[in-house]
Amino acid sequence: MASSAADLVVGVDGSDAALTAVRWAARAAAARRRGLRLVHATEELPVAYPHTGGNFEELYELVGARGQRLLEAARAAVAEVAPDVKPEVVLRPEQPAEGLLAESETAAMIVLGTPGQSAAARVLLGSASLALAAHAKCPVALIRPHVAEDEPPVDGPVIVGVDGTPASEDAIAVAFDEASWRGAPLVAVHAWHDTFLAGLFEEGRRTMDGDAIEQSAQELLDERLAGWQEQYPDVHVERLVQRGRPAQALLDLADRAQLLVVGSRGRSGLAALALGSTSQAVMSHALCPVVVARGGTRPAGHAE
Incomplete structure (x- = not known):
């Protein structure tokens, strides 16, 4: 199902920073009366992943199951802060930057979590965040604790x-x-x-x-x-x-x-x-x- 122009889209990767972004976006969606779309894009699997025995079908099932667990945790985080917001959860079988760039075609905003930092030790962003900020078709929000x-x-x-x-x-x-x-x-x-x-x-x-x-x-x-x-x-x-x-x-x-x-x-x-x-x-x-x-x-x- 394609997202509507009303949706705020959050990238979900299982990190604490992503859950902070989910909660921020949930509050924003409630205040703006917009839809919320939680998206997990799976990483590309290496050709010779160890200990698979060549059973890539089983490995892909495990990857998909993990993605669904991460999305359900994100859905629970939404319920904590904005119980009236009913998010759509989406599992995309592609690289995070690629998947979220596609989402940006119709999203109102892409929301990403970035690592927490102290004033004395501020960290640089990852390549996916840079790619999205540079090329997304909608505003991109970077949220850190x-x-x-x-x-x-x-x-x-x-x-x-x-x-x-x-x-x-x-x-x-x-x-x-x-x-x-x-x-x-x-x-x-x-x-x-x-x-x-x-x-x-x-x-x-x-x-x-x-x-x-x-x-x-x-x-x-x-x-x-x-x-x-x-x-x-x-x-x-x-x-x-x-x-x-x-x-x-x-x-x-x-x-x-x-x-x-x-x-x-x-x-x-x-x-x-x-x-x-x-x-x-x-x-x-x-x-x-x-x-x-x-x-x-x-x-x-x-x-x-």
Whole structure:
């Protein structure tokens, strides 16, 4: 059965991080009045798996049975936090990235669990998460347990990075939508890399006018946000222009946020290149949930 555009889709792999993502998505599905689809994609079996005796049919049955157990555990996690949500469970016989990319064609949002981390030892993402964030047809949410507790934060602002590119336009659309249904303020951030620009001006034997650049950055931010406040009059917006690396500015704010939204360039066949360094950094290190929106993705919004 194909998922409808109303579904939030969660990748289920049996990890504690995936169950955290399931609970986060279940609450979101209940609040947005959307369907929830729990998907387990089986790993590809090696040709010469040891101790099988060549009985691949039995091995595939075991893999399928394990997948069903993981999906039932995820269904139970949904019932704990959102008993009115009745999720669909789906077992896909393919690689996780491949299966979830197919799901993204019609999903409202793909939700993935990522490992918990401490501020002193933040971990990098796996290749499947990078591939989905770079190439999914809908927004992708990356959820990890918060440092101080098992569940991600549910208060604080929504943060969005704005850099003037088409990718940040998609992020702005998603961020306003997320802030609206959450009843949360929105902080729109544009950071300009003063050290990098100073080096360029020095090479060109010119003096950098930091005040003029900051004014230009403020104008860019105002221009990119123009019109969105009219569409979302319920969302209180704070505009923030900062000097420094964009990734660091966003990460500093993410520590007190309930959600961080960034864009993905979506132009390259290589996941890392399609995402860009800022998106990769916040995906890997932010302590709050991160939503990645790439060109053409749809905000999850409320169900009609």
